[in-house]
Amino acid sequence: MGDVEGRYTYKQLKEIADFLKETSKMEPKVGIICGSGLGTIADALVDPLVINYSQIPNFPRSTVKGHSGSLVFGCLSCVPVVVMKGRFHFYEGYPMWKVTMPCRIFKLLGCSYLFVSNAAGSINPKYKVGDIIVLRDHIYYVGLSGYNPLRGPNEWEFGPRFPPTSNCYDVDLRKAGMRIAKELGYEDRFYEGVYAALAGPSYESVAEARMLLKCGVDSVGMSTIPEVLVAVHCGLTVFGISIVTEEGNLEWAVTKVPNHLEVLAAAQAMEKPLREFVTAMVKFMGNKKPCRCGCC
Numbered sequence: 036m037g038d039v040e041g042r043y044t045y046k047q048l049k050e051i052a053d054f055l056k057e058t059s060k061m062e063p064k065v066g067i068i069c070g071s072g073l074g075t076i077a078d079a080l081v082d083p084l085v086i087n088y089s090q091i092p093n094f095p096r097s098t099v100k101g102h103s104g105s106l107v108f109g110c111l112s113c114v115p116v117v118v119m120k121g122r123f124h125f126y127e128g129y130p131m132w133k134v135t136m137p138c139r140i141f142k143l144l145g146c147s148y149l150f151v152s153n154a155a156g157s158i159n160p161k162y163k164v165g166d167i168i169v170l171r172d173h174i175y176y177v178g179l180s181g182y183n184p185l186r187g188p189n190e191w192e193f194g195p196r197f198p199p200t201s202n203c204y205d206v207d208l209r210k211a212g213m214r215i216a217k218e219l220g221y222e223d224r225f226y227e228g229v230y231a232a233l234a235g236p237s238y239e240s241v242a243e244a245r246m247l248l249k250c251g252v253d254s255v256g257m258s259t260i261p262e263v264l265v266a267v268h269c270g271l272t273v274f275g276i277s278i279v280t281e282e283g284n285l286e287w288a289v290t291k292v293p294n295h296l297e298v299l300a301a302a303q304a305m306e307k308p309l310r311e312f313v314t315a316m317v318k319f320m321g322n323k324k325p326c327r328c329g330c331c
């Protein structure tokens with residue numbers, strides 16, 4: 036599969052993290068990955084420091100419109116964060132270890148949390164453009180066909196050989212997310228659901244969309260799950276959302292098909308609610324005790 040050779044060593048990842056620590060002089064608590072068109076999340080940061088991917092030794096480059104290609108360090112609700120404006124996708128030609136390396140960098144920078152977002156198509160007909168799905172679980176079709184980012188020799192510095200994935204999306208954070216959405220007055224557009232990742236770059240066919248619906252999928256995209264698996268492997272606590280930017284085609288007699296410019300426009304239209312929501316969630320993460328036993 037050619038997806039294991041040339042992987043970053045622990046030493047190389049540490050060098051990248053050390054460079055970022057030295058440049059930013061910050062120890063972020065939350066790493067945020069912006070989905071397509073969602074990079075404006077970084078505009079909410081206080082005292083932002085922008086580091087372009089091209090300035091970072093050994094860092095991949097963004098190639099997709101709507102993913103500008105920089106890390107932004109700063110504070111949100113007085114919590115130090117690092118925002119990744121521009122994720123890497125498998126369909127760009129990157130191997131999974133490159134797609135997911137930023138999560139290991141987040142860990143080495145000192146983050147406890149990963150907040151991951153994506154632009155997605157809805158599969159569940161209940162969900163409309165502008166709805167936000169808090170991820171409860173996922174189906175990783177790309178991984179089921181062998182492209183798991185953890186394939187290859189295990190990196191014991193980061194985590195175990197066989198990590199469980201029954202609780203990838205932290206239950207306390209999911210509950211907090213739904214509560215915060217309500218407090219902000221957005222309860223009519225927030226739901227919990229299951230995200231599926233296909234390899235892309237082609238959007239799903241009608242038959243594939245119908246299969247996904249039968250499998251219990253609510254939203255579909257081309258990212259996120261590999262990052263989540265690597266984050267869970269190295270002990271980050273994960274919160275994820277899909278922003279519905281397209282409504283899935285479940286009937287063959289359709290005239291409207293997905294297109295990336297529409298995805299970006301729909302994502303941009305969500306700027307205000309998303310910014311408010313991310314700010315409140317990060318505040319919650321900043322105040323949360325690092326405890327997962329249910330006592331707090």
Ligand SMILES: O=P(O)(O)O[C@@H]1C[C@H](O)[C@@H](CO)O1
Nearest residue numbers: 070071153154257258295298
């Ligand atoms: O990076 P995300 O998953 O948010 O972007 C989605 C998947 C493709 O990159 C693109 C298709 O329009 O949007």
Ligand SMILES: Nc1nc2[nH]cnc2c(=O)[nH]1
Nearest residue numbers: 154155156255256281293
């Ligand atoms: N697979 C897929 N990815 C998306 N990303 C944004 N919208 C979509 C979509 O409709 N389908």
